Amino acid sequence: MTVRVIIAGGGTGGHLFPGVAIAEEWLRRNEENRVLFIGTKRGIEKRVLKDLGFSLKLLNVEGIKGRGMIRSAMALLKLPGSLLQSMRILRSFRPDIVIGVGGYASGPAVVAARLMGIRTAITEQNSIPGLTNRLLGWFVDRIFLSFADGGKWFPAKKTQISGNPIRAAFFGGKPVIEKVSDRFSLLIFGGSQGAHAINSALQAALPFLKPLQGVLSIVHQTGEKDCESMSAAYAAQGFNARVVPFIRDMASAYEAADLLICRAGATSIAEITAMGKAAILIPFPYAIGDHQTENAKVLLKAGAAVMIPEKDLVGTRLADEIKNLHDHPSLLKDIAGRAANMGNIYAASDIVDTCLAMIKK
Numbered sequence: 261m262t263v264r265v266i267i268a269g270g271g272t273g274g275h276l277f278p279g280v281a282i283a284e285e286w287l288r289r290n291e292e293n294r295v296l297f298i299g300t301k302r303g304i305e306k307r308v309l310k311d312l313g314f315s316l317k318l319l320n321v322e323g324i325k326g327r328g329m330i331r332s333a334m335a336l337l338k339l340p341g342s343l344l345q346s347m348r349i350l351r352s353f354r355p356d357i358v359i360g361v362g363g364y365a366s367g368p369a370v371v372a373a374r375l376m377g378i379r380t381a382i383t384e385q386n387s388i389p390g391l392t393n394r395l396l397g398w399f400v401d402r403i404f405l406s407f408a409d410g411g412k413w414f415p416a417k418k419t420q421i422s423g424n425p426i427r428a429a430f431f432g433g434k435p436v437i438e439k440v441s442d443r444f445s446l447l448i449f450g451g452s453q454g455a456h457a458i459n460s461a462l463q464a465a466l467p468f469l470k471p472l473q474g475v476l477s478i479v480h481q482t483g484e485k486d487c488e489s490m491s492a493a494y495a496a497q498g499f500n501a502r503v504v505p506f507i508r509d510m511a512s513a514y515e516a517a518d519l520l521i522c523r524a525g526a527t528s529i530a531e532i533t534a535m536g537k538a539a540i541l542i543p544f545p546y547a548i549g550d551h552q553t554e555n556a557k558v559l560l561k562a563g564a565a566v567m568i569p570e571k572d573l574v575g576t577r578l579a580d581e582i583k584n585l586h587d588h589p590s591l592l593k594d595i596a597g598r599a600a601n602m603g604n605i606y607a608a609s610d611i612v613d614t615c616l617a618m619i620k621k
């Protein structure tokens with residue numbers, strides 16, 4: 261049986277990449293299966309899907325919540341148009357199922373599918389869902405949860421705790437970046453868009469990391485804005501670092517790292533645990549319901565990560581945590597081992613199994 265699947269949504273990597281993981285799994289099952297993505301032109305999907313070999317259709321849709329009265333009203337006015345756009349795409353592609361992965365484009369695409377009698381599902385990566393998914397929960401056939409906690413926002417009989425799907429490269433791929441074996445390798449990144457607070461803290465930490473200068477190997481993803489200034493800061497302090505706005509091959513970057521310094525987005529957490537990596541987590545404190553702190557605490561309680569709340573993020577503290585983990589290899593290894601115990605690499609496979617059963621019914 262061949263299946264035609266639409267993956268709708270994205271915007272940030274935390275929503276899009278679980279969708280990519282599900283798409284990969286459909287194609288792994290049967291290379292005749294067809295997958296189409298629906299997103300927006302401003303989302304990360306526009307920049308990354310083509311290189312991954314996936315087709316993308318764009319909707320003219322924006323976020324409604326938290327954007328001021330006028331912009332919210334304008335976004336609302338665009339909704340009927342994006343619903344019609346979605347229906348045209350669905351009529352032409354004829355999917356067996358539409359899976360919303362969160363983000364603006366998932367709303368109209370999933371509602372259009374529902375109106376047209378096509379099977380629907382959503383994935384919720386966080387323990388506290390965003391507005392689009394909360395509303396879609398009432399319409400869809402199935403809700404796949406990364407965290408059991410997310411369930412309390414949705415009708416219970418539709419939910420399935422599947423875990424957060426991660427791409428195959430994170431657990432079976434061959435690393436292309438060689439690890440520099442005699443160095444202590446840091447991978448610093450701030451979610452899919454970079455994090456100014458982490459970049460600033462690193463700059464402030466560099467003078468205190470001087471004792472490790474000859475030992476550190478650093479890869480730092482800054483986002484677009486801070487790339488130049490961060491490069492200059494490393495050069496000025498005499499550190500050798502590879503500084504980039506975005507990393508395309510994250511699986512290899514994780515693989516080569518001894519220690520990660522990053523936010524605590526749900527998809528980053530799923531990847532860290534699947535790869536069994538030690539991390540210093542610095543949750544983004546303004547995410548809905550402070551859900552990144554909740555994500556980080558799950559690891560913290562299991563001794564599977566170190567956490568620095570952003571309010572405590574100063575150069576000395578960050579440098580001390582890095583030095584401590586460098587100086588105590590057994591501690592680093594224990595943290596990585598406990599993280600590995602929490603990894604779930606079967607989420608995409610479980611989601612595709614359930615979707616197949618829904619389609620066959």
Ligand SMILES: CC(=O)N[C@H]1[C@@H](OP(=O)(O)OP(=O)(O)OC[C@H]2O[C@@H](n3ccc(=O)[nH]c3=O)[C@H](O)[C@@H]2O)O[C@H](CO)[C@@H](O)[C@@H]1O
Binds near residue numbers: 272450452529552
């Ligand atoms: C600020 C905010 O609200 N962020 C949310 C957003 O985060 P964000 O989009 O940052 O998502 P995550 O941290 O969960 O995931 C980042 C994803 O981007 C990839 N990546 C990252 C950097 C890079 O250079 N290259 C790259 O490919 C990572 O491998 C990962 O797959 O979505 C997540 C999942 O809904 C939420 O939990 C986060 O709270």
